[in-house]
Amino acid sequence: MKITKFEIQLQNPQPVYYAGQTIAGQVYLELAAELDFRAITLALHGDANVNWTEHHGSGKNRRTVRYHNHENYLNIKLYLIGDGKEKSKLQAGGHNFPFSITLPMNLPSTFMGAHGRVLYYFKCNIDRPWKRDNNLHLYVTIVSLYDLNNDPNAVKPLSNNGTKTFGCLCCTTGPLNATLSLPKLGYVCGETIFFSANIENLSSKVMTKSSIKLIQTDVYRASTGKQRSVRRTILSHQEASIAPGASFTWGNVGLLIPPLPPSQLIYCNIIDVYYTVELSVDPSGIGFDLNVPINVTIGTIPLRQQYQHINYQNAAGPSGELPDASAPPPPSYGEVVHGKEAIEGAEGEGNTVQGGGMYAPQYPTYEFKG
Structure with a gap:
């Protein structure tokens, strides 16, 4: 093997960037012997894909319909060395090829879901005459700037209530009443959603449990206009039963x-x-749950009134500078709750996915003091 090391090395130790930031780094190539090449290129790609199937009809009329959609966001290509036409040589040893790319502001956040994903990745290519090219992929997370300060509703308190009765028309019980209140609409990751909730069981039924949940709903749109939604519970707390009265x-x-x-x-x-x-309140026996929902917004830049409560420990930039109040604080990072997923089709003959072919998107979180 002439190529003993082939890496994309980013200045940021975590491959997470805000839209509008500059991604800087280098491609490092270590050769055991002289290498013929036409060009070494680095491309940054970003796109979204939606894909799911549905079955319609029955028997001989049963058919499977595939729904899909696609959007492209980034396709930047740099020639690090060579022009792709003339044959050149690289001597044995280590070689560094620095690069710098400034991201557009209007990029959606990296996302991986049940029926769609938004992905950004580098692809480095060594164009070798009369030989199979060497390709290297590195996936990065890009986070769009969702500034809660630009949403006048983000600071508004919210409340919702619900009522449910049980029994038939001629024999109904007293009502089950529930109220949920939140101090505001807008939050960021790492923040705690505090709430107040009251349940009044005036029915003759035992309420077996009550729970409070944070629910994520993903909506996928196919090119035909068809939509599909996936709802999943991110967090849940549960309390014990509530007796009649x-x-x-x-x-x-x-x-x-x-x-x-x-x-x-x-x-x-x-x-x-x-x-x-x-x-959510769950009655015993036959009967549907009473659900009282409130929609909330999760952004990436917290409300200014909360800046003094953010812990900036370990949040300094690469040169040790502290964040300024007009910009989003540099994030700390955690794996997204979806877990790791393989990127289909990225690895193959002549291709390498840096990091073992697995990708776990990460999103900025803030640590709030007291």
Whole structure:
């Protein structure tokens, strides 16, 4: 093997960037012997894909329909050395090829879901005459700037209530009443959603449990206009039963928001992301749950009134500078709750995915003091 080391090395130790930031680094190539080449190029690609199938009809008329969609966001290509036409040589030893790319502002956040994804990745190519090219892939997370300070509703308190009765028309019980209140609409990852909730069970039924949940709903849009939604519970707290005639008030409980993609997935037209805090009360026996939902917004830049409560420890930039109040604080990082997923089709003959072919998107989180 002439090539003993082939890496894309980023200045940022975590491959996570805000839209509008500059990605700087180098391609490092170590050769055991002289290498013939026409060019070494580095490309940064970004796109979104939606894909799912549905079955329609039955028997001989049963058919499978595939729904899909695609959007392209980035396709930047740099020639690090060579022009792709003339044959050149690289001597044995180590070679560094620096690069710098400034990201556009209007990029949607990296996202991986059940039926779609938004991905950004570097592809480095060594064009070798009369031989198979060498390709290297490195996936990065890009986070769009969702500034809660630009949303006048982000600071507004929210409340919702629900009522449910049980039994038939001629023999109904007293009502089950529930109220859920939040101090505001807008949050960022790493922040705790505090809430107040009250349940009044005036029915003759035992309420077996009550729970408070943070729910993520992903909406996928096919090119035909067909939509598909996937709803999943991110967090859940549960309390014990409520006897007939009794009441229960939730207290001293909050929902700590884990690393998540921001709401709406702005700048992406084929995937939307929504978040809901929902109070749910489960009756014993036959009967549907009483659900009291409130939609919330998860952004990437916190409200200014909270800056003094953010812990900037370990948040300094690469030169040790501290964040300024007008810019989003540099993030700390955690794996997204979806877990690691393989990138299909990235690895193959002549291709390498840096990091073993597995990719776990990461999103900025903030650590709030007291």
